[in-house]
Amino acid sequence: MDAPTAARLYAQGTGAERRAVLLALPHLRLDASDAVPLVEDALRTNDTRLVAAAVGPYAARHLSPHSWRQAVLKCLFTGVPLTAVAAWERRARGDAELARMLTDYARERTAAGRPVPADLDRVLALTSRTAATSPTATTAPTRALTREES
Template sequence: MEPHIPTALDRQLTLDAQRWLTDAVARVGQDPAAVRTVFPAVGRHCGRGPLAAGWTVADAARARLVAALPLRGGALAEEVTDLHRYGDAAEQRAVLRSLALLDEADASFADLGLPLVRAALRGNDTDLIEAALGPYAARRLDHDGYRHAVLKCVFCGIPLDRIAGLDERADRELARMLADFAHERVAAGRDVPADIWPVVRAHPGTLEASGLPEETDSPVPERRDAAVRALAAFTATAPAGAA
């Protein structure tokens, strides 16, 4: 969770909502099973509107409840997994956004939240996919899993700047995968998401190896035009003053 989110939540909540959430946090701290009752009630008591950085008020309030659970390791993972399993989409999103908090607070939590991340990535709910690819996934997904998660976002139209850790984790293999994806799009006469080009450009030769540039000579007008547009967008990502 971004450091400013808790402060933003406190400013957004009404006095009644603050009292309710404070009481709910205390109840969860005394009895972990209480989270099963208060977690679904958050939206009704605290609100569901947008907060900051893609978070909603309900996301942040639910994250506070999850962080209050006096559990560790497998017991914590089991309780959080049940919240996810039996929750609606908004509750599932909040659980996914909370994984980084649990990981930071409890070293024994470690990889125990990855099944929830993978479940979100198997689906097509873009809100859940985006929530799953926060700081926890950036730390815990293996290289292949992270690469395929990025590709899933590209297929689903999720902007890559919403994926945590991309600057640190993007490697040549991911660049190759994105360049091949771009070639497939161009071969179908379709446009390519512009935000893949900085990753491809960071690894020279991957664009050329994909075969995309040759599509400018295609006898099929749609492919040729799509290739020209793609290469123009790639060129536009060059740093100022680059040749």
């Protein structure tokens, strides 16, 4: 399947068909970023099945750092488990900007009296631990803030 065919199937497909296209992306012989618009479209939805399919191996290889960080936040916000995010450990390691975004998100959640997703602590701990060993990285808390700390 080529990129135009994948885009057509995605655009005209049902939710299940769109999910199938997203899951097939890593197995297709596409140029580097041909299907990034499909992944980005899926990440704009509130359909957690599409979001989970969108953060697979294709996204791990082809999303820009900014888009990938936003995808991680989308997963946390919608309840998509971190296990759906392909290669999250590799991409999160040493990502001080992701640590900052996660810390801000945790503060917002606690300030609003809402729970902080447990997966947030897992990613934040990884970014913080690695960031602490880098002399140029900004460190962040290694856990979500409690209501009193925010």
